[in-house]
Structures are given as C-alpha cells and as structure tokens.
Amino acid sequence: METIQVESIDKGFIATVERESGQQVAQCYQCGNCTAGCPLTFAFDIPVHQIMRLLQVGQKDRVLRSHAIWLCATCETCTTRCPREIDVARVMDVLRILSRRAGTVSEQGVRAFYDSFLDSVKSHGRLYELGVIMKYNLQTKRPFTDAALGPKLLGKGKIHLLPGTIKGAGAVKEIFKRFAHKRRNEG
C-alpha cells in the first residue's frame, strides 16, 4: 500500500461516505475478505480493502482519483463476503458519485458508458443498444470502433436499427425528472 499522505487528510470524508452510503466504513477491520473475492483486483490500482482503509484515514483525494472505483463491476462479491456486514459495493458506488461531483473521474471511458446507458434509458424507457454504442463511440472519439460488427448483429437480431417503443416509457422519464428535481433542491 502506498504511503498515507498526511497533508491531504480530510477527517470529514468518512462521515460523508457513511452518510451517503448508509454503511459504517469505520467498522472495517481489514480482514481482506473483500479483496480475496474481488474478480477485478488484478485490474485495480488499489485493492478494495485498501480503499476502505484509505477512507478510514481520510485520504479523500487518493480514493476519488483511483481507477479502482471506476473499474469495479458492482458484482457485490465483496458485500457478501464482509464479516462486518458492510455493503462494500454500495460504498464503491457512492465513491463514484462523489468522484463525479469532485471532477476527479479517472476513467473517462467508463463514465462515458454510464452516461450513454442512462441517456438511452431516459429517452426510450429501455436500453437501445445501437444508440448506446454510437453515443459511447462518439464520446470516446472512436466513431468507427466495432463498426464492422454492426451489420452482423443487426442481421442476427441481436441489436435493432430503431429504438422501438415500450409501455411505461413515460413513467421512466418521470423517475429521471423526479431525480433531477431532487438534485436541484439538494444543490
């Protein structure tokens, strides 16, 4: 684990994470079970149990700039293995939200995918795969990535040319509206 940077300690950060996640991060006793089961440890710059430790010692900047929080797949293995019953996956989720707010997102591609996915659900009430792929490719400035696969997938009916309509699309839009309204009131 890297050296704790004393000058950048934010003592209030753990309280923020605990409030927003509803989890008691301070209860973590560093058993390492979460990391032992995490399928993405090989790709993380900081293993998940060390993320928990960095939270406890107020290393806000280090955590919010980490790649690990964005590479986490929310598989919840860590949550199910934690003997202190901490929903670790929820904590990682909250860290992504805080990272966005702080403008410290380390993995712009992952962020672009989340945005494309949510925009699609907001517009169509469901996932419109072709729209997500096109938007994601444009946002990541690789417009023709996997373009050759398009006709094959269309031909096999795996993706559709048009988004189509579903029942309840209006209700989904309402959910997004309510969320935006809540955020404005909080801000």
Ligand code: SF4
């Ligand atoms: S939820 Fe994230 S941190 Fe937890 S085990 Fe899965 S990939 Fe690892």
Ligand code: SF4
């Ligand atoms: S499994 Fe739970 S107690 Fe153990 S290191 Fe991970 S978060 Fe901490």
